[in-house]
Amino acid sequence: MQISTGLHRIECPIGPRYVAIYAIVGKKHTLLIDTGFDESIRTTVASYFKENKLSLDSVRYVINTHSDYDHTGGNKAVRELMPNALICAGERDRAMIESLNSMFYDRYNEFEKDHGFAESMEAKDFMMSVAFESNVDIGFAGNERIDLGGRYVEILHTPGHSWGHISVLDESSKAVIIGDAVLGNSVLLADGQPAFPPTYRFVEAYRSTIRLLKGYNPSEILTSHYPRYSGQAAIDFLDLSLNYTDLIEQICLETIAKSAKPITMMELIELTHLRMGPWDNPAYKYLAYPVLGHLEVLESYKKIKSSKNGNGLTQYQLIK
Ligand SMILES: [Zn+2]
CATH class of the missing domain: 1.10.10.10 (Winged helix-like DNA-binding domain superfamily/Winged helix DNA-binding domain)
Known part of the structure; x- marks a missing residue:
């Protein structure tokens, strides 16, 4: 769906959930936020672009908001279908995005040794069957500004869910696309029911991120796994997350x-x-x-x- 002029939200199914991929279209370049699973790019995004007369060749920047495979799994498909794309991510998440093996052992399985909570090998096999890695071209630190041709976006460092998590401020609509930077009191299924706990990990950074986003007074908070939150609903979502x-x-x-x-x-x-x-x-x-x-x-x-x-x-x- 087109949220506002040149700002698109594309909901891609991932099992019982969805990941929303966003496209921001400027006069020169298109910027894509997150790549979902391999299928998300090859099927859902490719057909959305076709139906809406958007060009895959115009995609210049592809942002991975963070190192989770439902946000990076389509990176290899991006390389194949979007010849002019540069893959960009928060520098501190680069290693895990470039290696799914590292993502699995250093992120999903970090609790095994000291806390006795291990991910199954089936989970790893599943990840490897839906997500395909690629190298990252540009590592962001936050506060970069990108010119898409008559339209600017700003990169915000929004750690907490991961250390290198980044969000994108669309200057023309004042919407902030936050990926999984803020997670309410539950991650949701596609039907809005609770799926699993809000998996923020670095608490003080997470709290700072929520306060930072509130400070921008965004017109909208656009997430990966939640409905659109506009105006007061955006502030309420941030407050709910902080109170949690x-x-x-x-x-x-x-x-x-x-x-x-x-x-x-x-x-x-x-x-x-x-x-x-x-x-x-x-x-x-x-x-x-x-x-x-x-x-x-x-x-x-x-x-x-x-x-x-x-x-x-x-x-x-x-x-x-
Ligand atoms: Zn996610």
Whole structure:
């Protein structure tokens, strides 16, 4: 759909969810935000371009908002179908975007060794069947401005979900396309029902990102997995997301304070997930992302301390 002149939202199915890919069309160049799965570019985006008389040859900049395979999986297809495209990403996410293997072991499986929460090899096989990597041409730090021909966009560094996460401010509409930079109180299925927890990981950065985006007073917040949020709804979504981080941190601290003995992250999640959201098993286990982030914050503020249990897993207790 065309949201406003030259700003398009293309919803691409990824199983029971969708990833929204955005195109911003200037007089000279088109900029594409995220590449979904391989199929998303080859099928959904290619036919959308055809139907709307947009040119694949005009695509000059392709932004990966961050290092998740539902946002980078179409990079190889971009190389094949968009001959003039430069693939761009936040510099700090480059290594994981260029190597799906690194994305899997360093991002999705980071909880295995110290916290006993491992991704399955089926999950890896699935990722490898829908996503194909490519190198990144330009690494952004944030605050770059791009001229699309009579139309400018600005790159914002919006870390939290990943360290290198970037968002795009469309100067003419004042809409900000944020990928997964802010995640409400649940990631959603295509029908709007909760899918799994908001997988922000670096809590203080995430909170700063939410405040930064609020400061831009955007006309719209355009995400990858949520409906459009315009005007006050955009501010409400940002506030909801920020309040959720306070709730989770409070539950973590209370639970550790009440526990008679040190507890591991997954024990904490088993005890508290019903207070954190409505997800089924195993979806709620992805609370590992925000909960570990909050445990790191609480530890850095010397409210809790960590040690190793007999199985080599990290456990947490209150500092009295
Ligand atoms: Zn995503």
